[in-house]
Amino acid sequence: MKIFVVKNKQFIGTLSEEIGKIRFVYNDEIPAGSYFQGLKEKENISSNLFPIFENMLPEFEQLNFIKAQNNISTQIEVLLYLTDIHGSYEFYTQNDIEKLELQKQNIFNFIDTKEEILDNNYTFPNILDYSLSIDDSILYPNGLANSKVIGLSGYQYKFSIIKDDINKTISYDETKNSNYFMKPYSKFYTSYMPNEKDRSYIPYLLINEHLFMSLARDFGFSVPYNGIIKHDSDYHYIIKRFDRYGELKIDHHEILTLMNKNSDQKYKVSMREVLETAKMYISKEQLVELFRFIVFSVVIGHGDLHAKNLSLIYSSNKLDERAMQLSPFYDISTTKIYKDTKKNDVGLKIENRTSKVKKTDLLQLALCIDIDQNLVDNLIELTSKQFIDTFQTYIEKLPDSIKALPYHTSKYGGQKPFEAVLKEYYKNRVEDLYNNLLEKFNSHSIWE
Ligand SMILES: Nc1ncnc2c1ncn2[C@@H]1O[C@H](COP(=O)(O)OP(=O)(O)OP(=O)(O)O)[C@@H](O)[C@H]1O
Ligand SMILES: [Mg+2]
Structure with a gap:
């Protein structure tokens, strides 16, 4: 299972999970100065979902409800089903990201x-x-x-x-x-x-x-x-x-x-x-x-x-x-x-x-x-x-x-x-x- 992470309408990197090991790898074009909070290496590995993503999930029964409804067994997959995500983050499957038209956003203060x-x-x-x-x-x-x-x-x-x-x-x-x-x-x-x-x-x-x-x-x-x-x-x-x-x-x-x-x-x-x-x-x-x-x-x-x-x-x-x-x-x-x-x-x-x-x-x-x-x-x-x-x-x-x-x-x-x-x-x-x-x-x- 691989999930494509988008922020500010730019493809940033991929999340994957294999036998309980979660990995986040940045896309080569992303400079280190733009790396995420708590994910400071080009490749980051953990047994738990990284806090920046985990803190976007609903808690307790609501989370279990989404998991049960969609037959989810991995920790990362639930990100694909979030409806109201904080800020500019978006999560896609390989299929969906290919269809997506990403473009740089206007900047505001x-x-x-x-x-x-x-x-x-x-x-x-x-x-x-x-x-x-x-x-x-x-x-x-x-x-x-x-x-x-x-x-x-x-x-x-x-x-x-x-x-x-x-x-x-x-x-x-x-x-x-x-x-x-x-x-x-x-x-x-x-x-x-x-x-x-x-x-x-x-x-x-x-x-x-x-x-x-x-x-x-x-x-x-x-x-x-x-x-x-x-x-x-x-x-x-x-x-x-x-x-x-x-x-x-x-x-x-x-x-x-x-x-x-x-x-x-x-x-x-x-x-x-x-x-x-x-x-x-x-x-x-x-x-x-x-x-x-x-x-x-x-x-x-x-x-x-x-x-x-x-x-x-x-x-x-x-x-x-x-x-x-x-x-x-x-x-x-x-x-x-x-x-x-x-x-x-x-x-x-x-x-x-x-x-x-x-x-x-x-x-x-x-x-x-x-x-x-x-x-x-x-x-x-x-x-x-x-x-x-x-x-x-x-x-x-x-x-x-x-x-x-x-x-x-x-x-x-x-x-x-x-x-x-x-x-x-x-x-x-x-x-x-x-x-x-x-x-x-x-x-x-x-x-x-
Ligand atoms: N007006 C807002 N605009 C953007 N993001 C918001 C706004 N209000 C809340 N949030 C984000 O959504 C999260 C959940 O919102 P809120 O704290 O209101 O929900 P809650 O379900 O009552 O939380 P709790 O777990 O504290 O009971 C917040 O922690 C915050 O990050
Ligand atoms: Mg709250």
């Missing part, structure tokens, strides 16, 4: 086009009044719909969509070249089945994601345009791709790939390792922005912040581009509003802690990137206070139809409106912030 790419000037809440013309078989595919595929920690099911603003429709994108993708909600996790012990109840996850992506935007972080659309009892999520500029594509790497690690390690590395890796590629100013995002994540209780939920993006789509910067932020939500995921403040250890992260932990973490301790102190205070001062307005802005959505709390029929869940979350968060991050204002410490 990410910074110059960033505002246009992000297009994030929407008003919160951005509830799309579009008709959804996507089949249930795509929204909730057989074999996935009732399985545990879609979860906070798993790799959520998603696909490319066409957002037609003239006819106000959202439809499935067969070409996979559109600038938007959708995460549909999971029927499995939105159904309340208290007697099924291994089923978590995670309703309104995508309202949650839209709310916290919007909060991040308003805190000054770069995030792409995103919105939600109602469908039956819950909402699907739509997001603009930051790795596309019209027809052109640009690449980014998740931090885990930059660490040369595979996806099973995404919760296992520490936040310090994340910062130390980023430090090798980005400016001091950008590192401070990344650190500020980590503080923001602790403040909101983003328990799913792991090493694949942060990325660096190349400065341009040139094949030999090496310069990188922070990519826009994505996949932001709070895990604190769900019973099974409420413990963690963040997904990776900050000085040995993922819950009850303290100001001193963040100060300690900041030492590894040489940020001034007063600046860190200020960042923590400003971020916490902005959350305390503004979060309630986000709840108020939600329409009654969302505020009133039922959130089940007991098998005896107990439920409360989603608005009450968010208000309770806010109250608990404020209490935690005073206890852990704003120590000097803590009523206990006044008496100590």
Whole structure:
């Protein structure tokens, strides 16, 4: 089995697999300066799929599902079946590559086009009044719909969509070249089945994601345009791709790939390792922005912040581009509003802690990137206070139809409106912030 790898519409090299040995060999015309992240030799050999490719695969049951459906037995072959690949990578069989017309792409610079790419000037809440013309078989595919595929920690099911603003429709994108993708909600996790012990109840996850992506935007972080659309009892999520500029594509790497690690390690590395890796590629100013995002994540209780939920993006789509910067932020939500995921403040250890992260932990973490301790102190205070001062307005802005959505709390029929869940979350968060991050204002410490 041989797979032909294309990037930025250029044939780069071949992947092959024989008796468990995976080999990637560059095409003779590719200069060493254009070699991939983690594949630095002309010929590279490993017993596991190289992280740059492995991190493009869906995880767990979704991966097994694709393998079973297509009778796949090798590690590399599954790359041929990926529908929504990051950036500009493409994978072909020998037959298909021969038919392909490859041509060099126009070059663009990410910074110059960033505002246009992000297009994030929407008003919160951005509830799309579009008709959804996507089949249930795509929204909730057989074999996935009732399985545990879609979860906070798993790799959520998603696909490319066409957002037609003239006819106000959202439809499935067969070409996979559109600038938007959708995460549909999971029927499995939105159904309340208290007697099924291994089923978590995670309703309104995508309202949650839209709310916290919007909060991040308003805190000054770069995030792409995103919105939600109602469908039956819950909402699907739509997001603009930051790795596309019209027809052109640009690449980014998740931090885990930059660490040369595979996806099973995404919760296992520490936040310090994340910062130390980023430090090798980005400016001091950008590192401070990344650190500020980590503080923001602790403040909101983003328990799913792991090493694949942060990325660096190349400065341009040139094949030999090496310069990188922070990519826009994505996949932001709070895990604190769900019973099974409420413990963690963040997904990776900050000085040995993922819950009850303290100001001193963040100060300690900041030492590894040489940020001034007063600046860190200020960042923590400003971020916490902005959350305390503004979060309630986000709840108020939600329409009654969302505020009133039922959130089940007991098998005896107990439920409360989603608005009450968010208000309770806010109250608990404020209490935690005073206890852990704003120590000097803590009523206990006044008496100590
Ligand atoms: N708007 C975007 N444009 C381009 N690439 C994106 C965008 N959002 C996410 N990605 C890429 O796709 C990957 C998966 O997206 P995302 O993190 O939103 O999915 P997920 O299934 O919720 O992940 P998780 O495994 O964390 O649950 C990201 O790690 C990132 O590399
Ligand atoms: Mg993610």
